[in-house]
Amino acid sequence: MASAGLNDVPDLYFVAFSSAPGGRSIGSFTAWAIFFPEAWRQFAGTLPESERGDLLSGYYRRLIDRDPDIHMPAAFAWSRYETVCSNLIPRPDETSMNTAGDASALALARIEAHYFVNNVFLDDGELLRSIGAVREIPAIVVQGRYDMVCPIVTADTLVRAWPEAKQVTVPDAGHSAMEPGIRAALVRATEAMKSRTG
Numbered sequence: 001m002a003s004a005g006l007n008d009v010p011d012l013y014f015v016a017f018s019s020a021p022g023g024r025s026i027g028s029f030t031a032w033a034i035f036f037p038e039a040w041r042q043f044a045g046t047l048p049e050s051e052r053g054d055l056l057s058g059y060y061r062r063l064i065d066r067d068p069d070i071h072m073p074a075a076f077a078w079s080r081y082e083t084v085c086s087n088l089i090p091r092p093d094e095t096s097m098n099t100a101g102d103a104s105a106l107a108l109a110r111i112e113a114h115y116f117v118n119n120v121f122l123d124d125g126e127l128l129r130s131i132g133a134v135r136e137i138p139a140i141v142v143q144g145r146y147d148m149v150c151p152i153v154t155a156d157t158l159v160r161a162w163p164e165a166k167q168v169t170v171p172d173a174g175h176s177a178m179e180p181g182i183r184a185a186l187v188r189a190t191e192a193m194k195s196r197t198g
Contacts, residue, residue, distance in 0.1 A: 023144050028119045032081075032085045032148055032149075035085070035107075035148050036081075036084055036085050036148075039080070039081055039084040039085065040064040040081070042077070042081070042119060043078075043080070044079055045057070045083035046074065046077040047059070047062075047072065052126070054176065055071065055111075055168070056113065056116055056117060057117070059077075059078060059109075059113055060113045060114075060116075060117050062074035062114065063078070063106070063109050063110050063113050064110065064113075068161070071106060073104040074100075074109065075105045075109040075110070076102070076105055078105070078109035078112070078113070079102075079105035079108065079119065082108075082112075082149075083176075084173055085148055085149060085174075085175070086148075086149055086175040086176040086177075087174050087176050088144065088146045088172065088173055088174035088179060089178060089179075100180055108192060127158075128157070128158070128161045129159075131161045131162050136164070136165055137164060138164070138165075138196060139162065139164070139165040139166070140166045140167075140168060140189035140190055140191065140192065140193070141155045141159055141165050141166070141167045141168065141181060142166065142168050142186050143155035143167065143168070143169050144169075144170050144173030144174075144176075144179065144182055145169055145170060145171050145172070145173065146173065146174050146183060147173070147174050148175065149174070149175035150173060150175060152169065155169070156168055168185050168188075170182050170185050192198045
């Protein structure tokens with residue numbers, strides 16, 4: 001998924017993180033079941049069997065419901081699933097995540113679901129077709145080698161369309177910015193951009 005829409009590009013620089021070809025994530029909650037079957041069963045099992053044919057719609061309905069007894073279990077199931085699928089090495093806290101009122105889980109799940117039900121507000125190929133609008137902006141694309149959310153082909157495709165961008169592949173990371181290698185690469189990228197602005 002694109003981390004910055006073309007309308008949201010800062011005046012001088014930005015750091016791109018796991019951008020997908022055409023601006024869409026080629027990973028999907030269902031596709032992740034290939035690599036994370038236990039987590040997928042738990043995620044899908046949160047919904048009634050009658051709604052499992054369209055997980056996104058089922059989760060979205062729950063996430064936008066005003067009743068915390070409806071939206072919080074959905075938010076935590078979404079958050080747990082994403083956490084498991086985003087990390088190369090399982091985090092010790094991922095199995096202990098609970099429904100203890102974490103507003104950040106709800107906010108993130110609502111934002112992501114809103115983007116997904118709206119096809120991330122981009123037409124197929126739109127981001128790559130519009131790359132000329134940002135080609136002069138220095139950029140560093142940080143990508144985990146084993147990212148299952150936005151596989152490495154996404155960064156490769158973006159950088160081939162945007163040869164002025166520098167790609168940094170973190171060899172021992174998945175998708176999460178909380179992984180040590182990704183975090184370090186993002187800090188280095190930010191420092192490099194900061195040094196350009198003097």
